[in-house]
Amino acid sequence: MPEGKIVKALSGFYYVLHNDQLIQCRGRGVFRKNKITPLVGDEVVFQAENEQEGYILEIKDRKNELVRPPIANVDQAILVFSAVKPDFSTALLDRFLVLVEFNHIEPIICISKMDLANEEQMEMIMKYAEQYRTAGYKVMLTSSETETGIEQLIPLLENKISVFAGQSGVGKSSLLNVLRPDLDLKTNDISSHLGRGKHTTRHVELISIGNGLVADTPGFSSLDFININAEDLTACFPELLKASENCKFRGCLHIHEPKCGVKQGVESGVIPSYRYEHYVNFLQEIKDRKPRY
Template sequence: MPEGKIVKALSGFYYVLNEGGLVQCRGRGVFRKNKITPLVGDEVVYQAENDREGYIMEVKDRKNELIRPPIANVDQAILVFSAVEPDFSTVLLDRFLVLVEFNHIQPLICITKIDLADKEQIQAIKEYADQYREVGYEVILTSSETEMGIQALTPHVDDKISVFAGQSGVGKSSLLNVLRPDLELKTNDISTHLGRGKHTTRHVELIGIGNGLIADTPGFSSLEFTNIEAEDLNSCFPEIARQSENCKFRGCLHISEPKCAVKTGVESAGITKYRYEHYVEFLQEIKDRKPRY
């Protein structure tokens, strides 16, 4: 039976890309029975009814998957955050980074709308960018209006499945339109009443850009650490994970334990205060989570 990759899911149909083009498929009833939901990015085996229609028979093993946005087999997450409108948020960025790190996906931080920021805001953004680079993250400053940073971003999408993710209204669709102008993706301004972007992307779809595939995903502004346990969080902050090797006690959670290298390393060992505070906040959130049965 033929094989391919799901590049779009919409209204119960899965659009599978193979060497001959797109085939519109439905999932077999056995998937619903076994609680398996095919995702964009899945490698699948399908039974062809004809050249354009078929049924998905098998979903191959995934190397990773995200729930929000629903996508599988991602190589890279391009986390798109705006300098202004909406204002840059380190706590929201760190939430995205934790989820990405937990799923073993390579993150790239892209800060947009630099052209709309004033001198003080640009200086603050550059300082944040340097701090995240010190952690080990790639950070690119961009503007869809002036095309600043686009040449720096383009090589990062080649030969990868990337997901564009970030808060609504940060300019994900505008950025994709610059990377591939023929897309003409719908964009909306920030709602002045709500202070956030209007949802312009309604489904997940893999779009060919350069030699890679990028998923433009519905925007969302909150993340829950549903599957992350307290002892997992340490590894989702690379600088904390590195410094924790010097803690006296194995399994140290870096809150109240004696001789904790992480607590003493805030600021002096490349752990910024706000990143540590976010770690503490997220840890408490995980501890307060209602148990699942």
């Protein structure tokens, strides 16, 4: 049986890439019975009489999967956050980073719309960029308008499945249009009433850029920590994980425990206070979560 990769899902159809050919497939009823939904990024076994009438028979094991956006087997997430319009938010960025880290996806922070930042905003962004780099993250400073930073972004996409993610209005589609002008993806301005962008991407699709595949995804409508436990959270903050090696007690949650390496790191300035504050807030959110039955 032939094998391929789902590169697009739309209206109940799954488009499978096989030997540079796109086959339109439906999922077999067995998937619904077993409550398994084929996802963009899935490696699948299928059968097809022609390009229009295929059926997915088997979904290969996934190395990871996301719910919002629905995509599987992602190598890295390009987290696009604008310098302004909407304003850069470390709290929202850290929420994205936790979800990406928890799913074992490598995050790359891409700060867009740098051409719109004034001197004060530019200085603030540069400070944050350096702090996130010190924590261990790759940080790119870009502008779709001037194409600043785009050349540095392209090599990072090679031979990877990358997902472009971030709140709506930050310029994800604009960046992809610069990377591949023939896409001509629809973009919208920020809503002056809501202060955020309007959703322009309605479905998940893998787009070839160079030798890589990139997903332009609908904006995240929810960023909750459904599957993350309190004990998992430290590992989602690289600098906290490193500092936790100096904690006296195993399983330290870095709140009230004495001789805590993380709190010492915050006090000494090695760990930015806002990163620790976000950790504390997220931990409380996880503890307050209603148990699922």
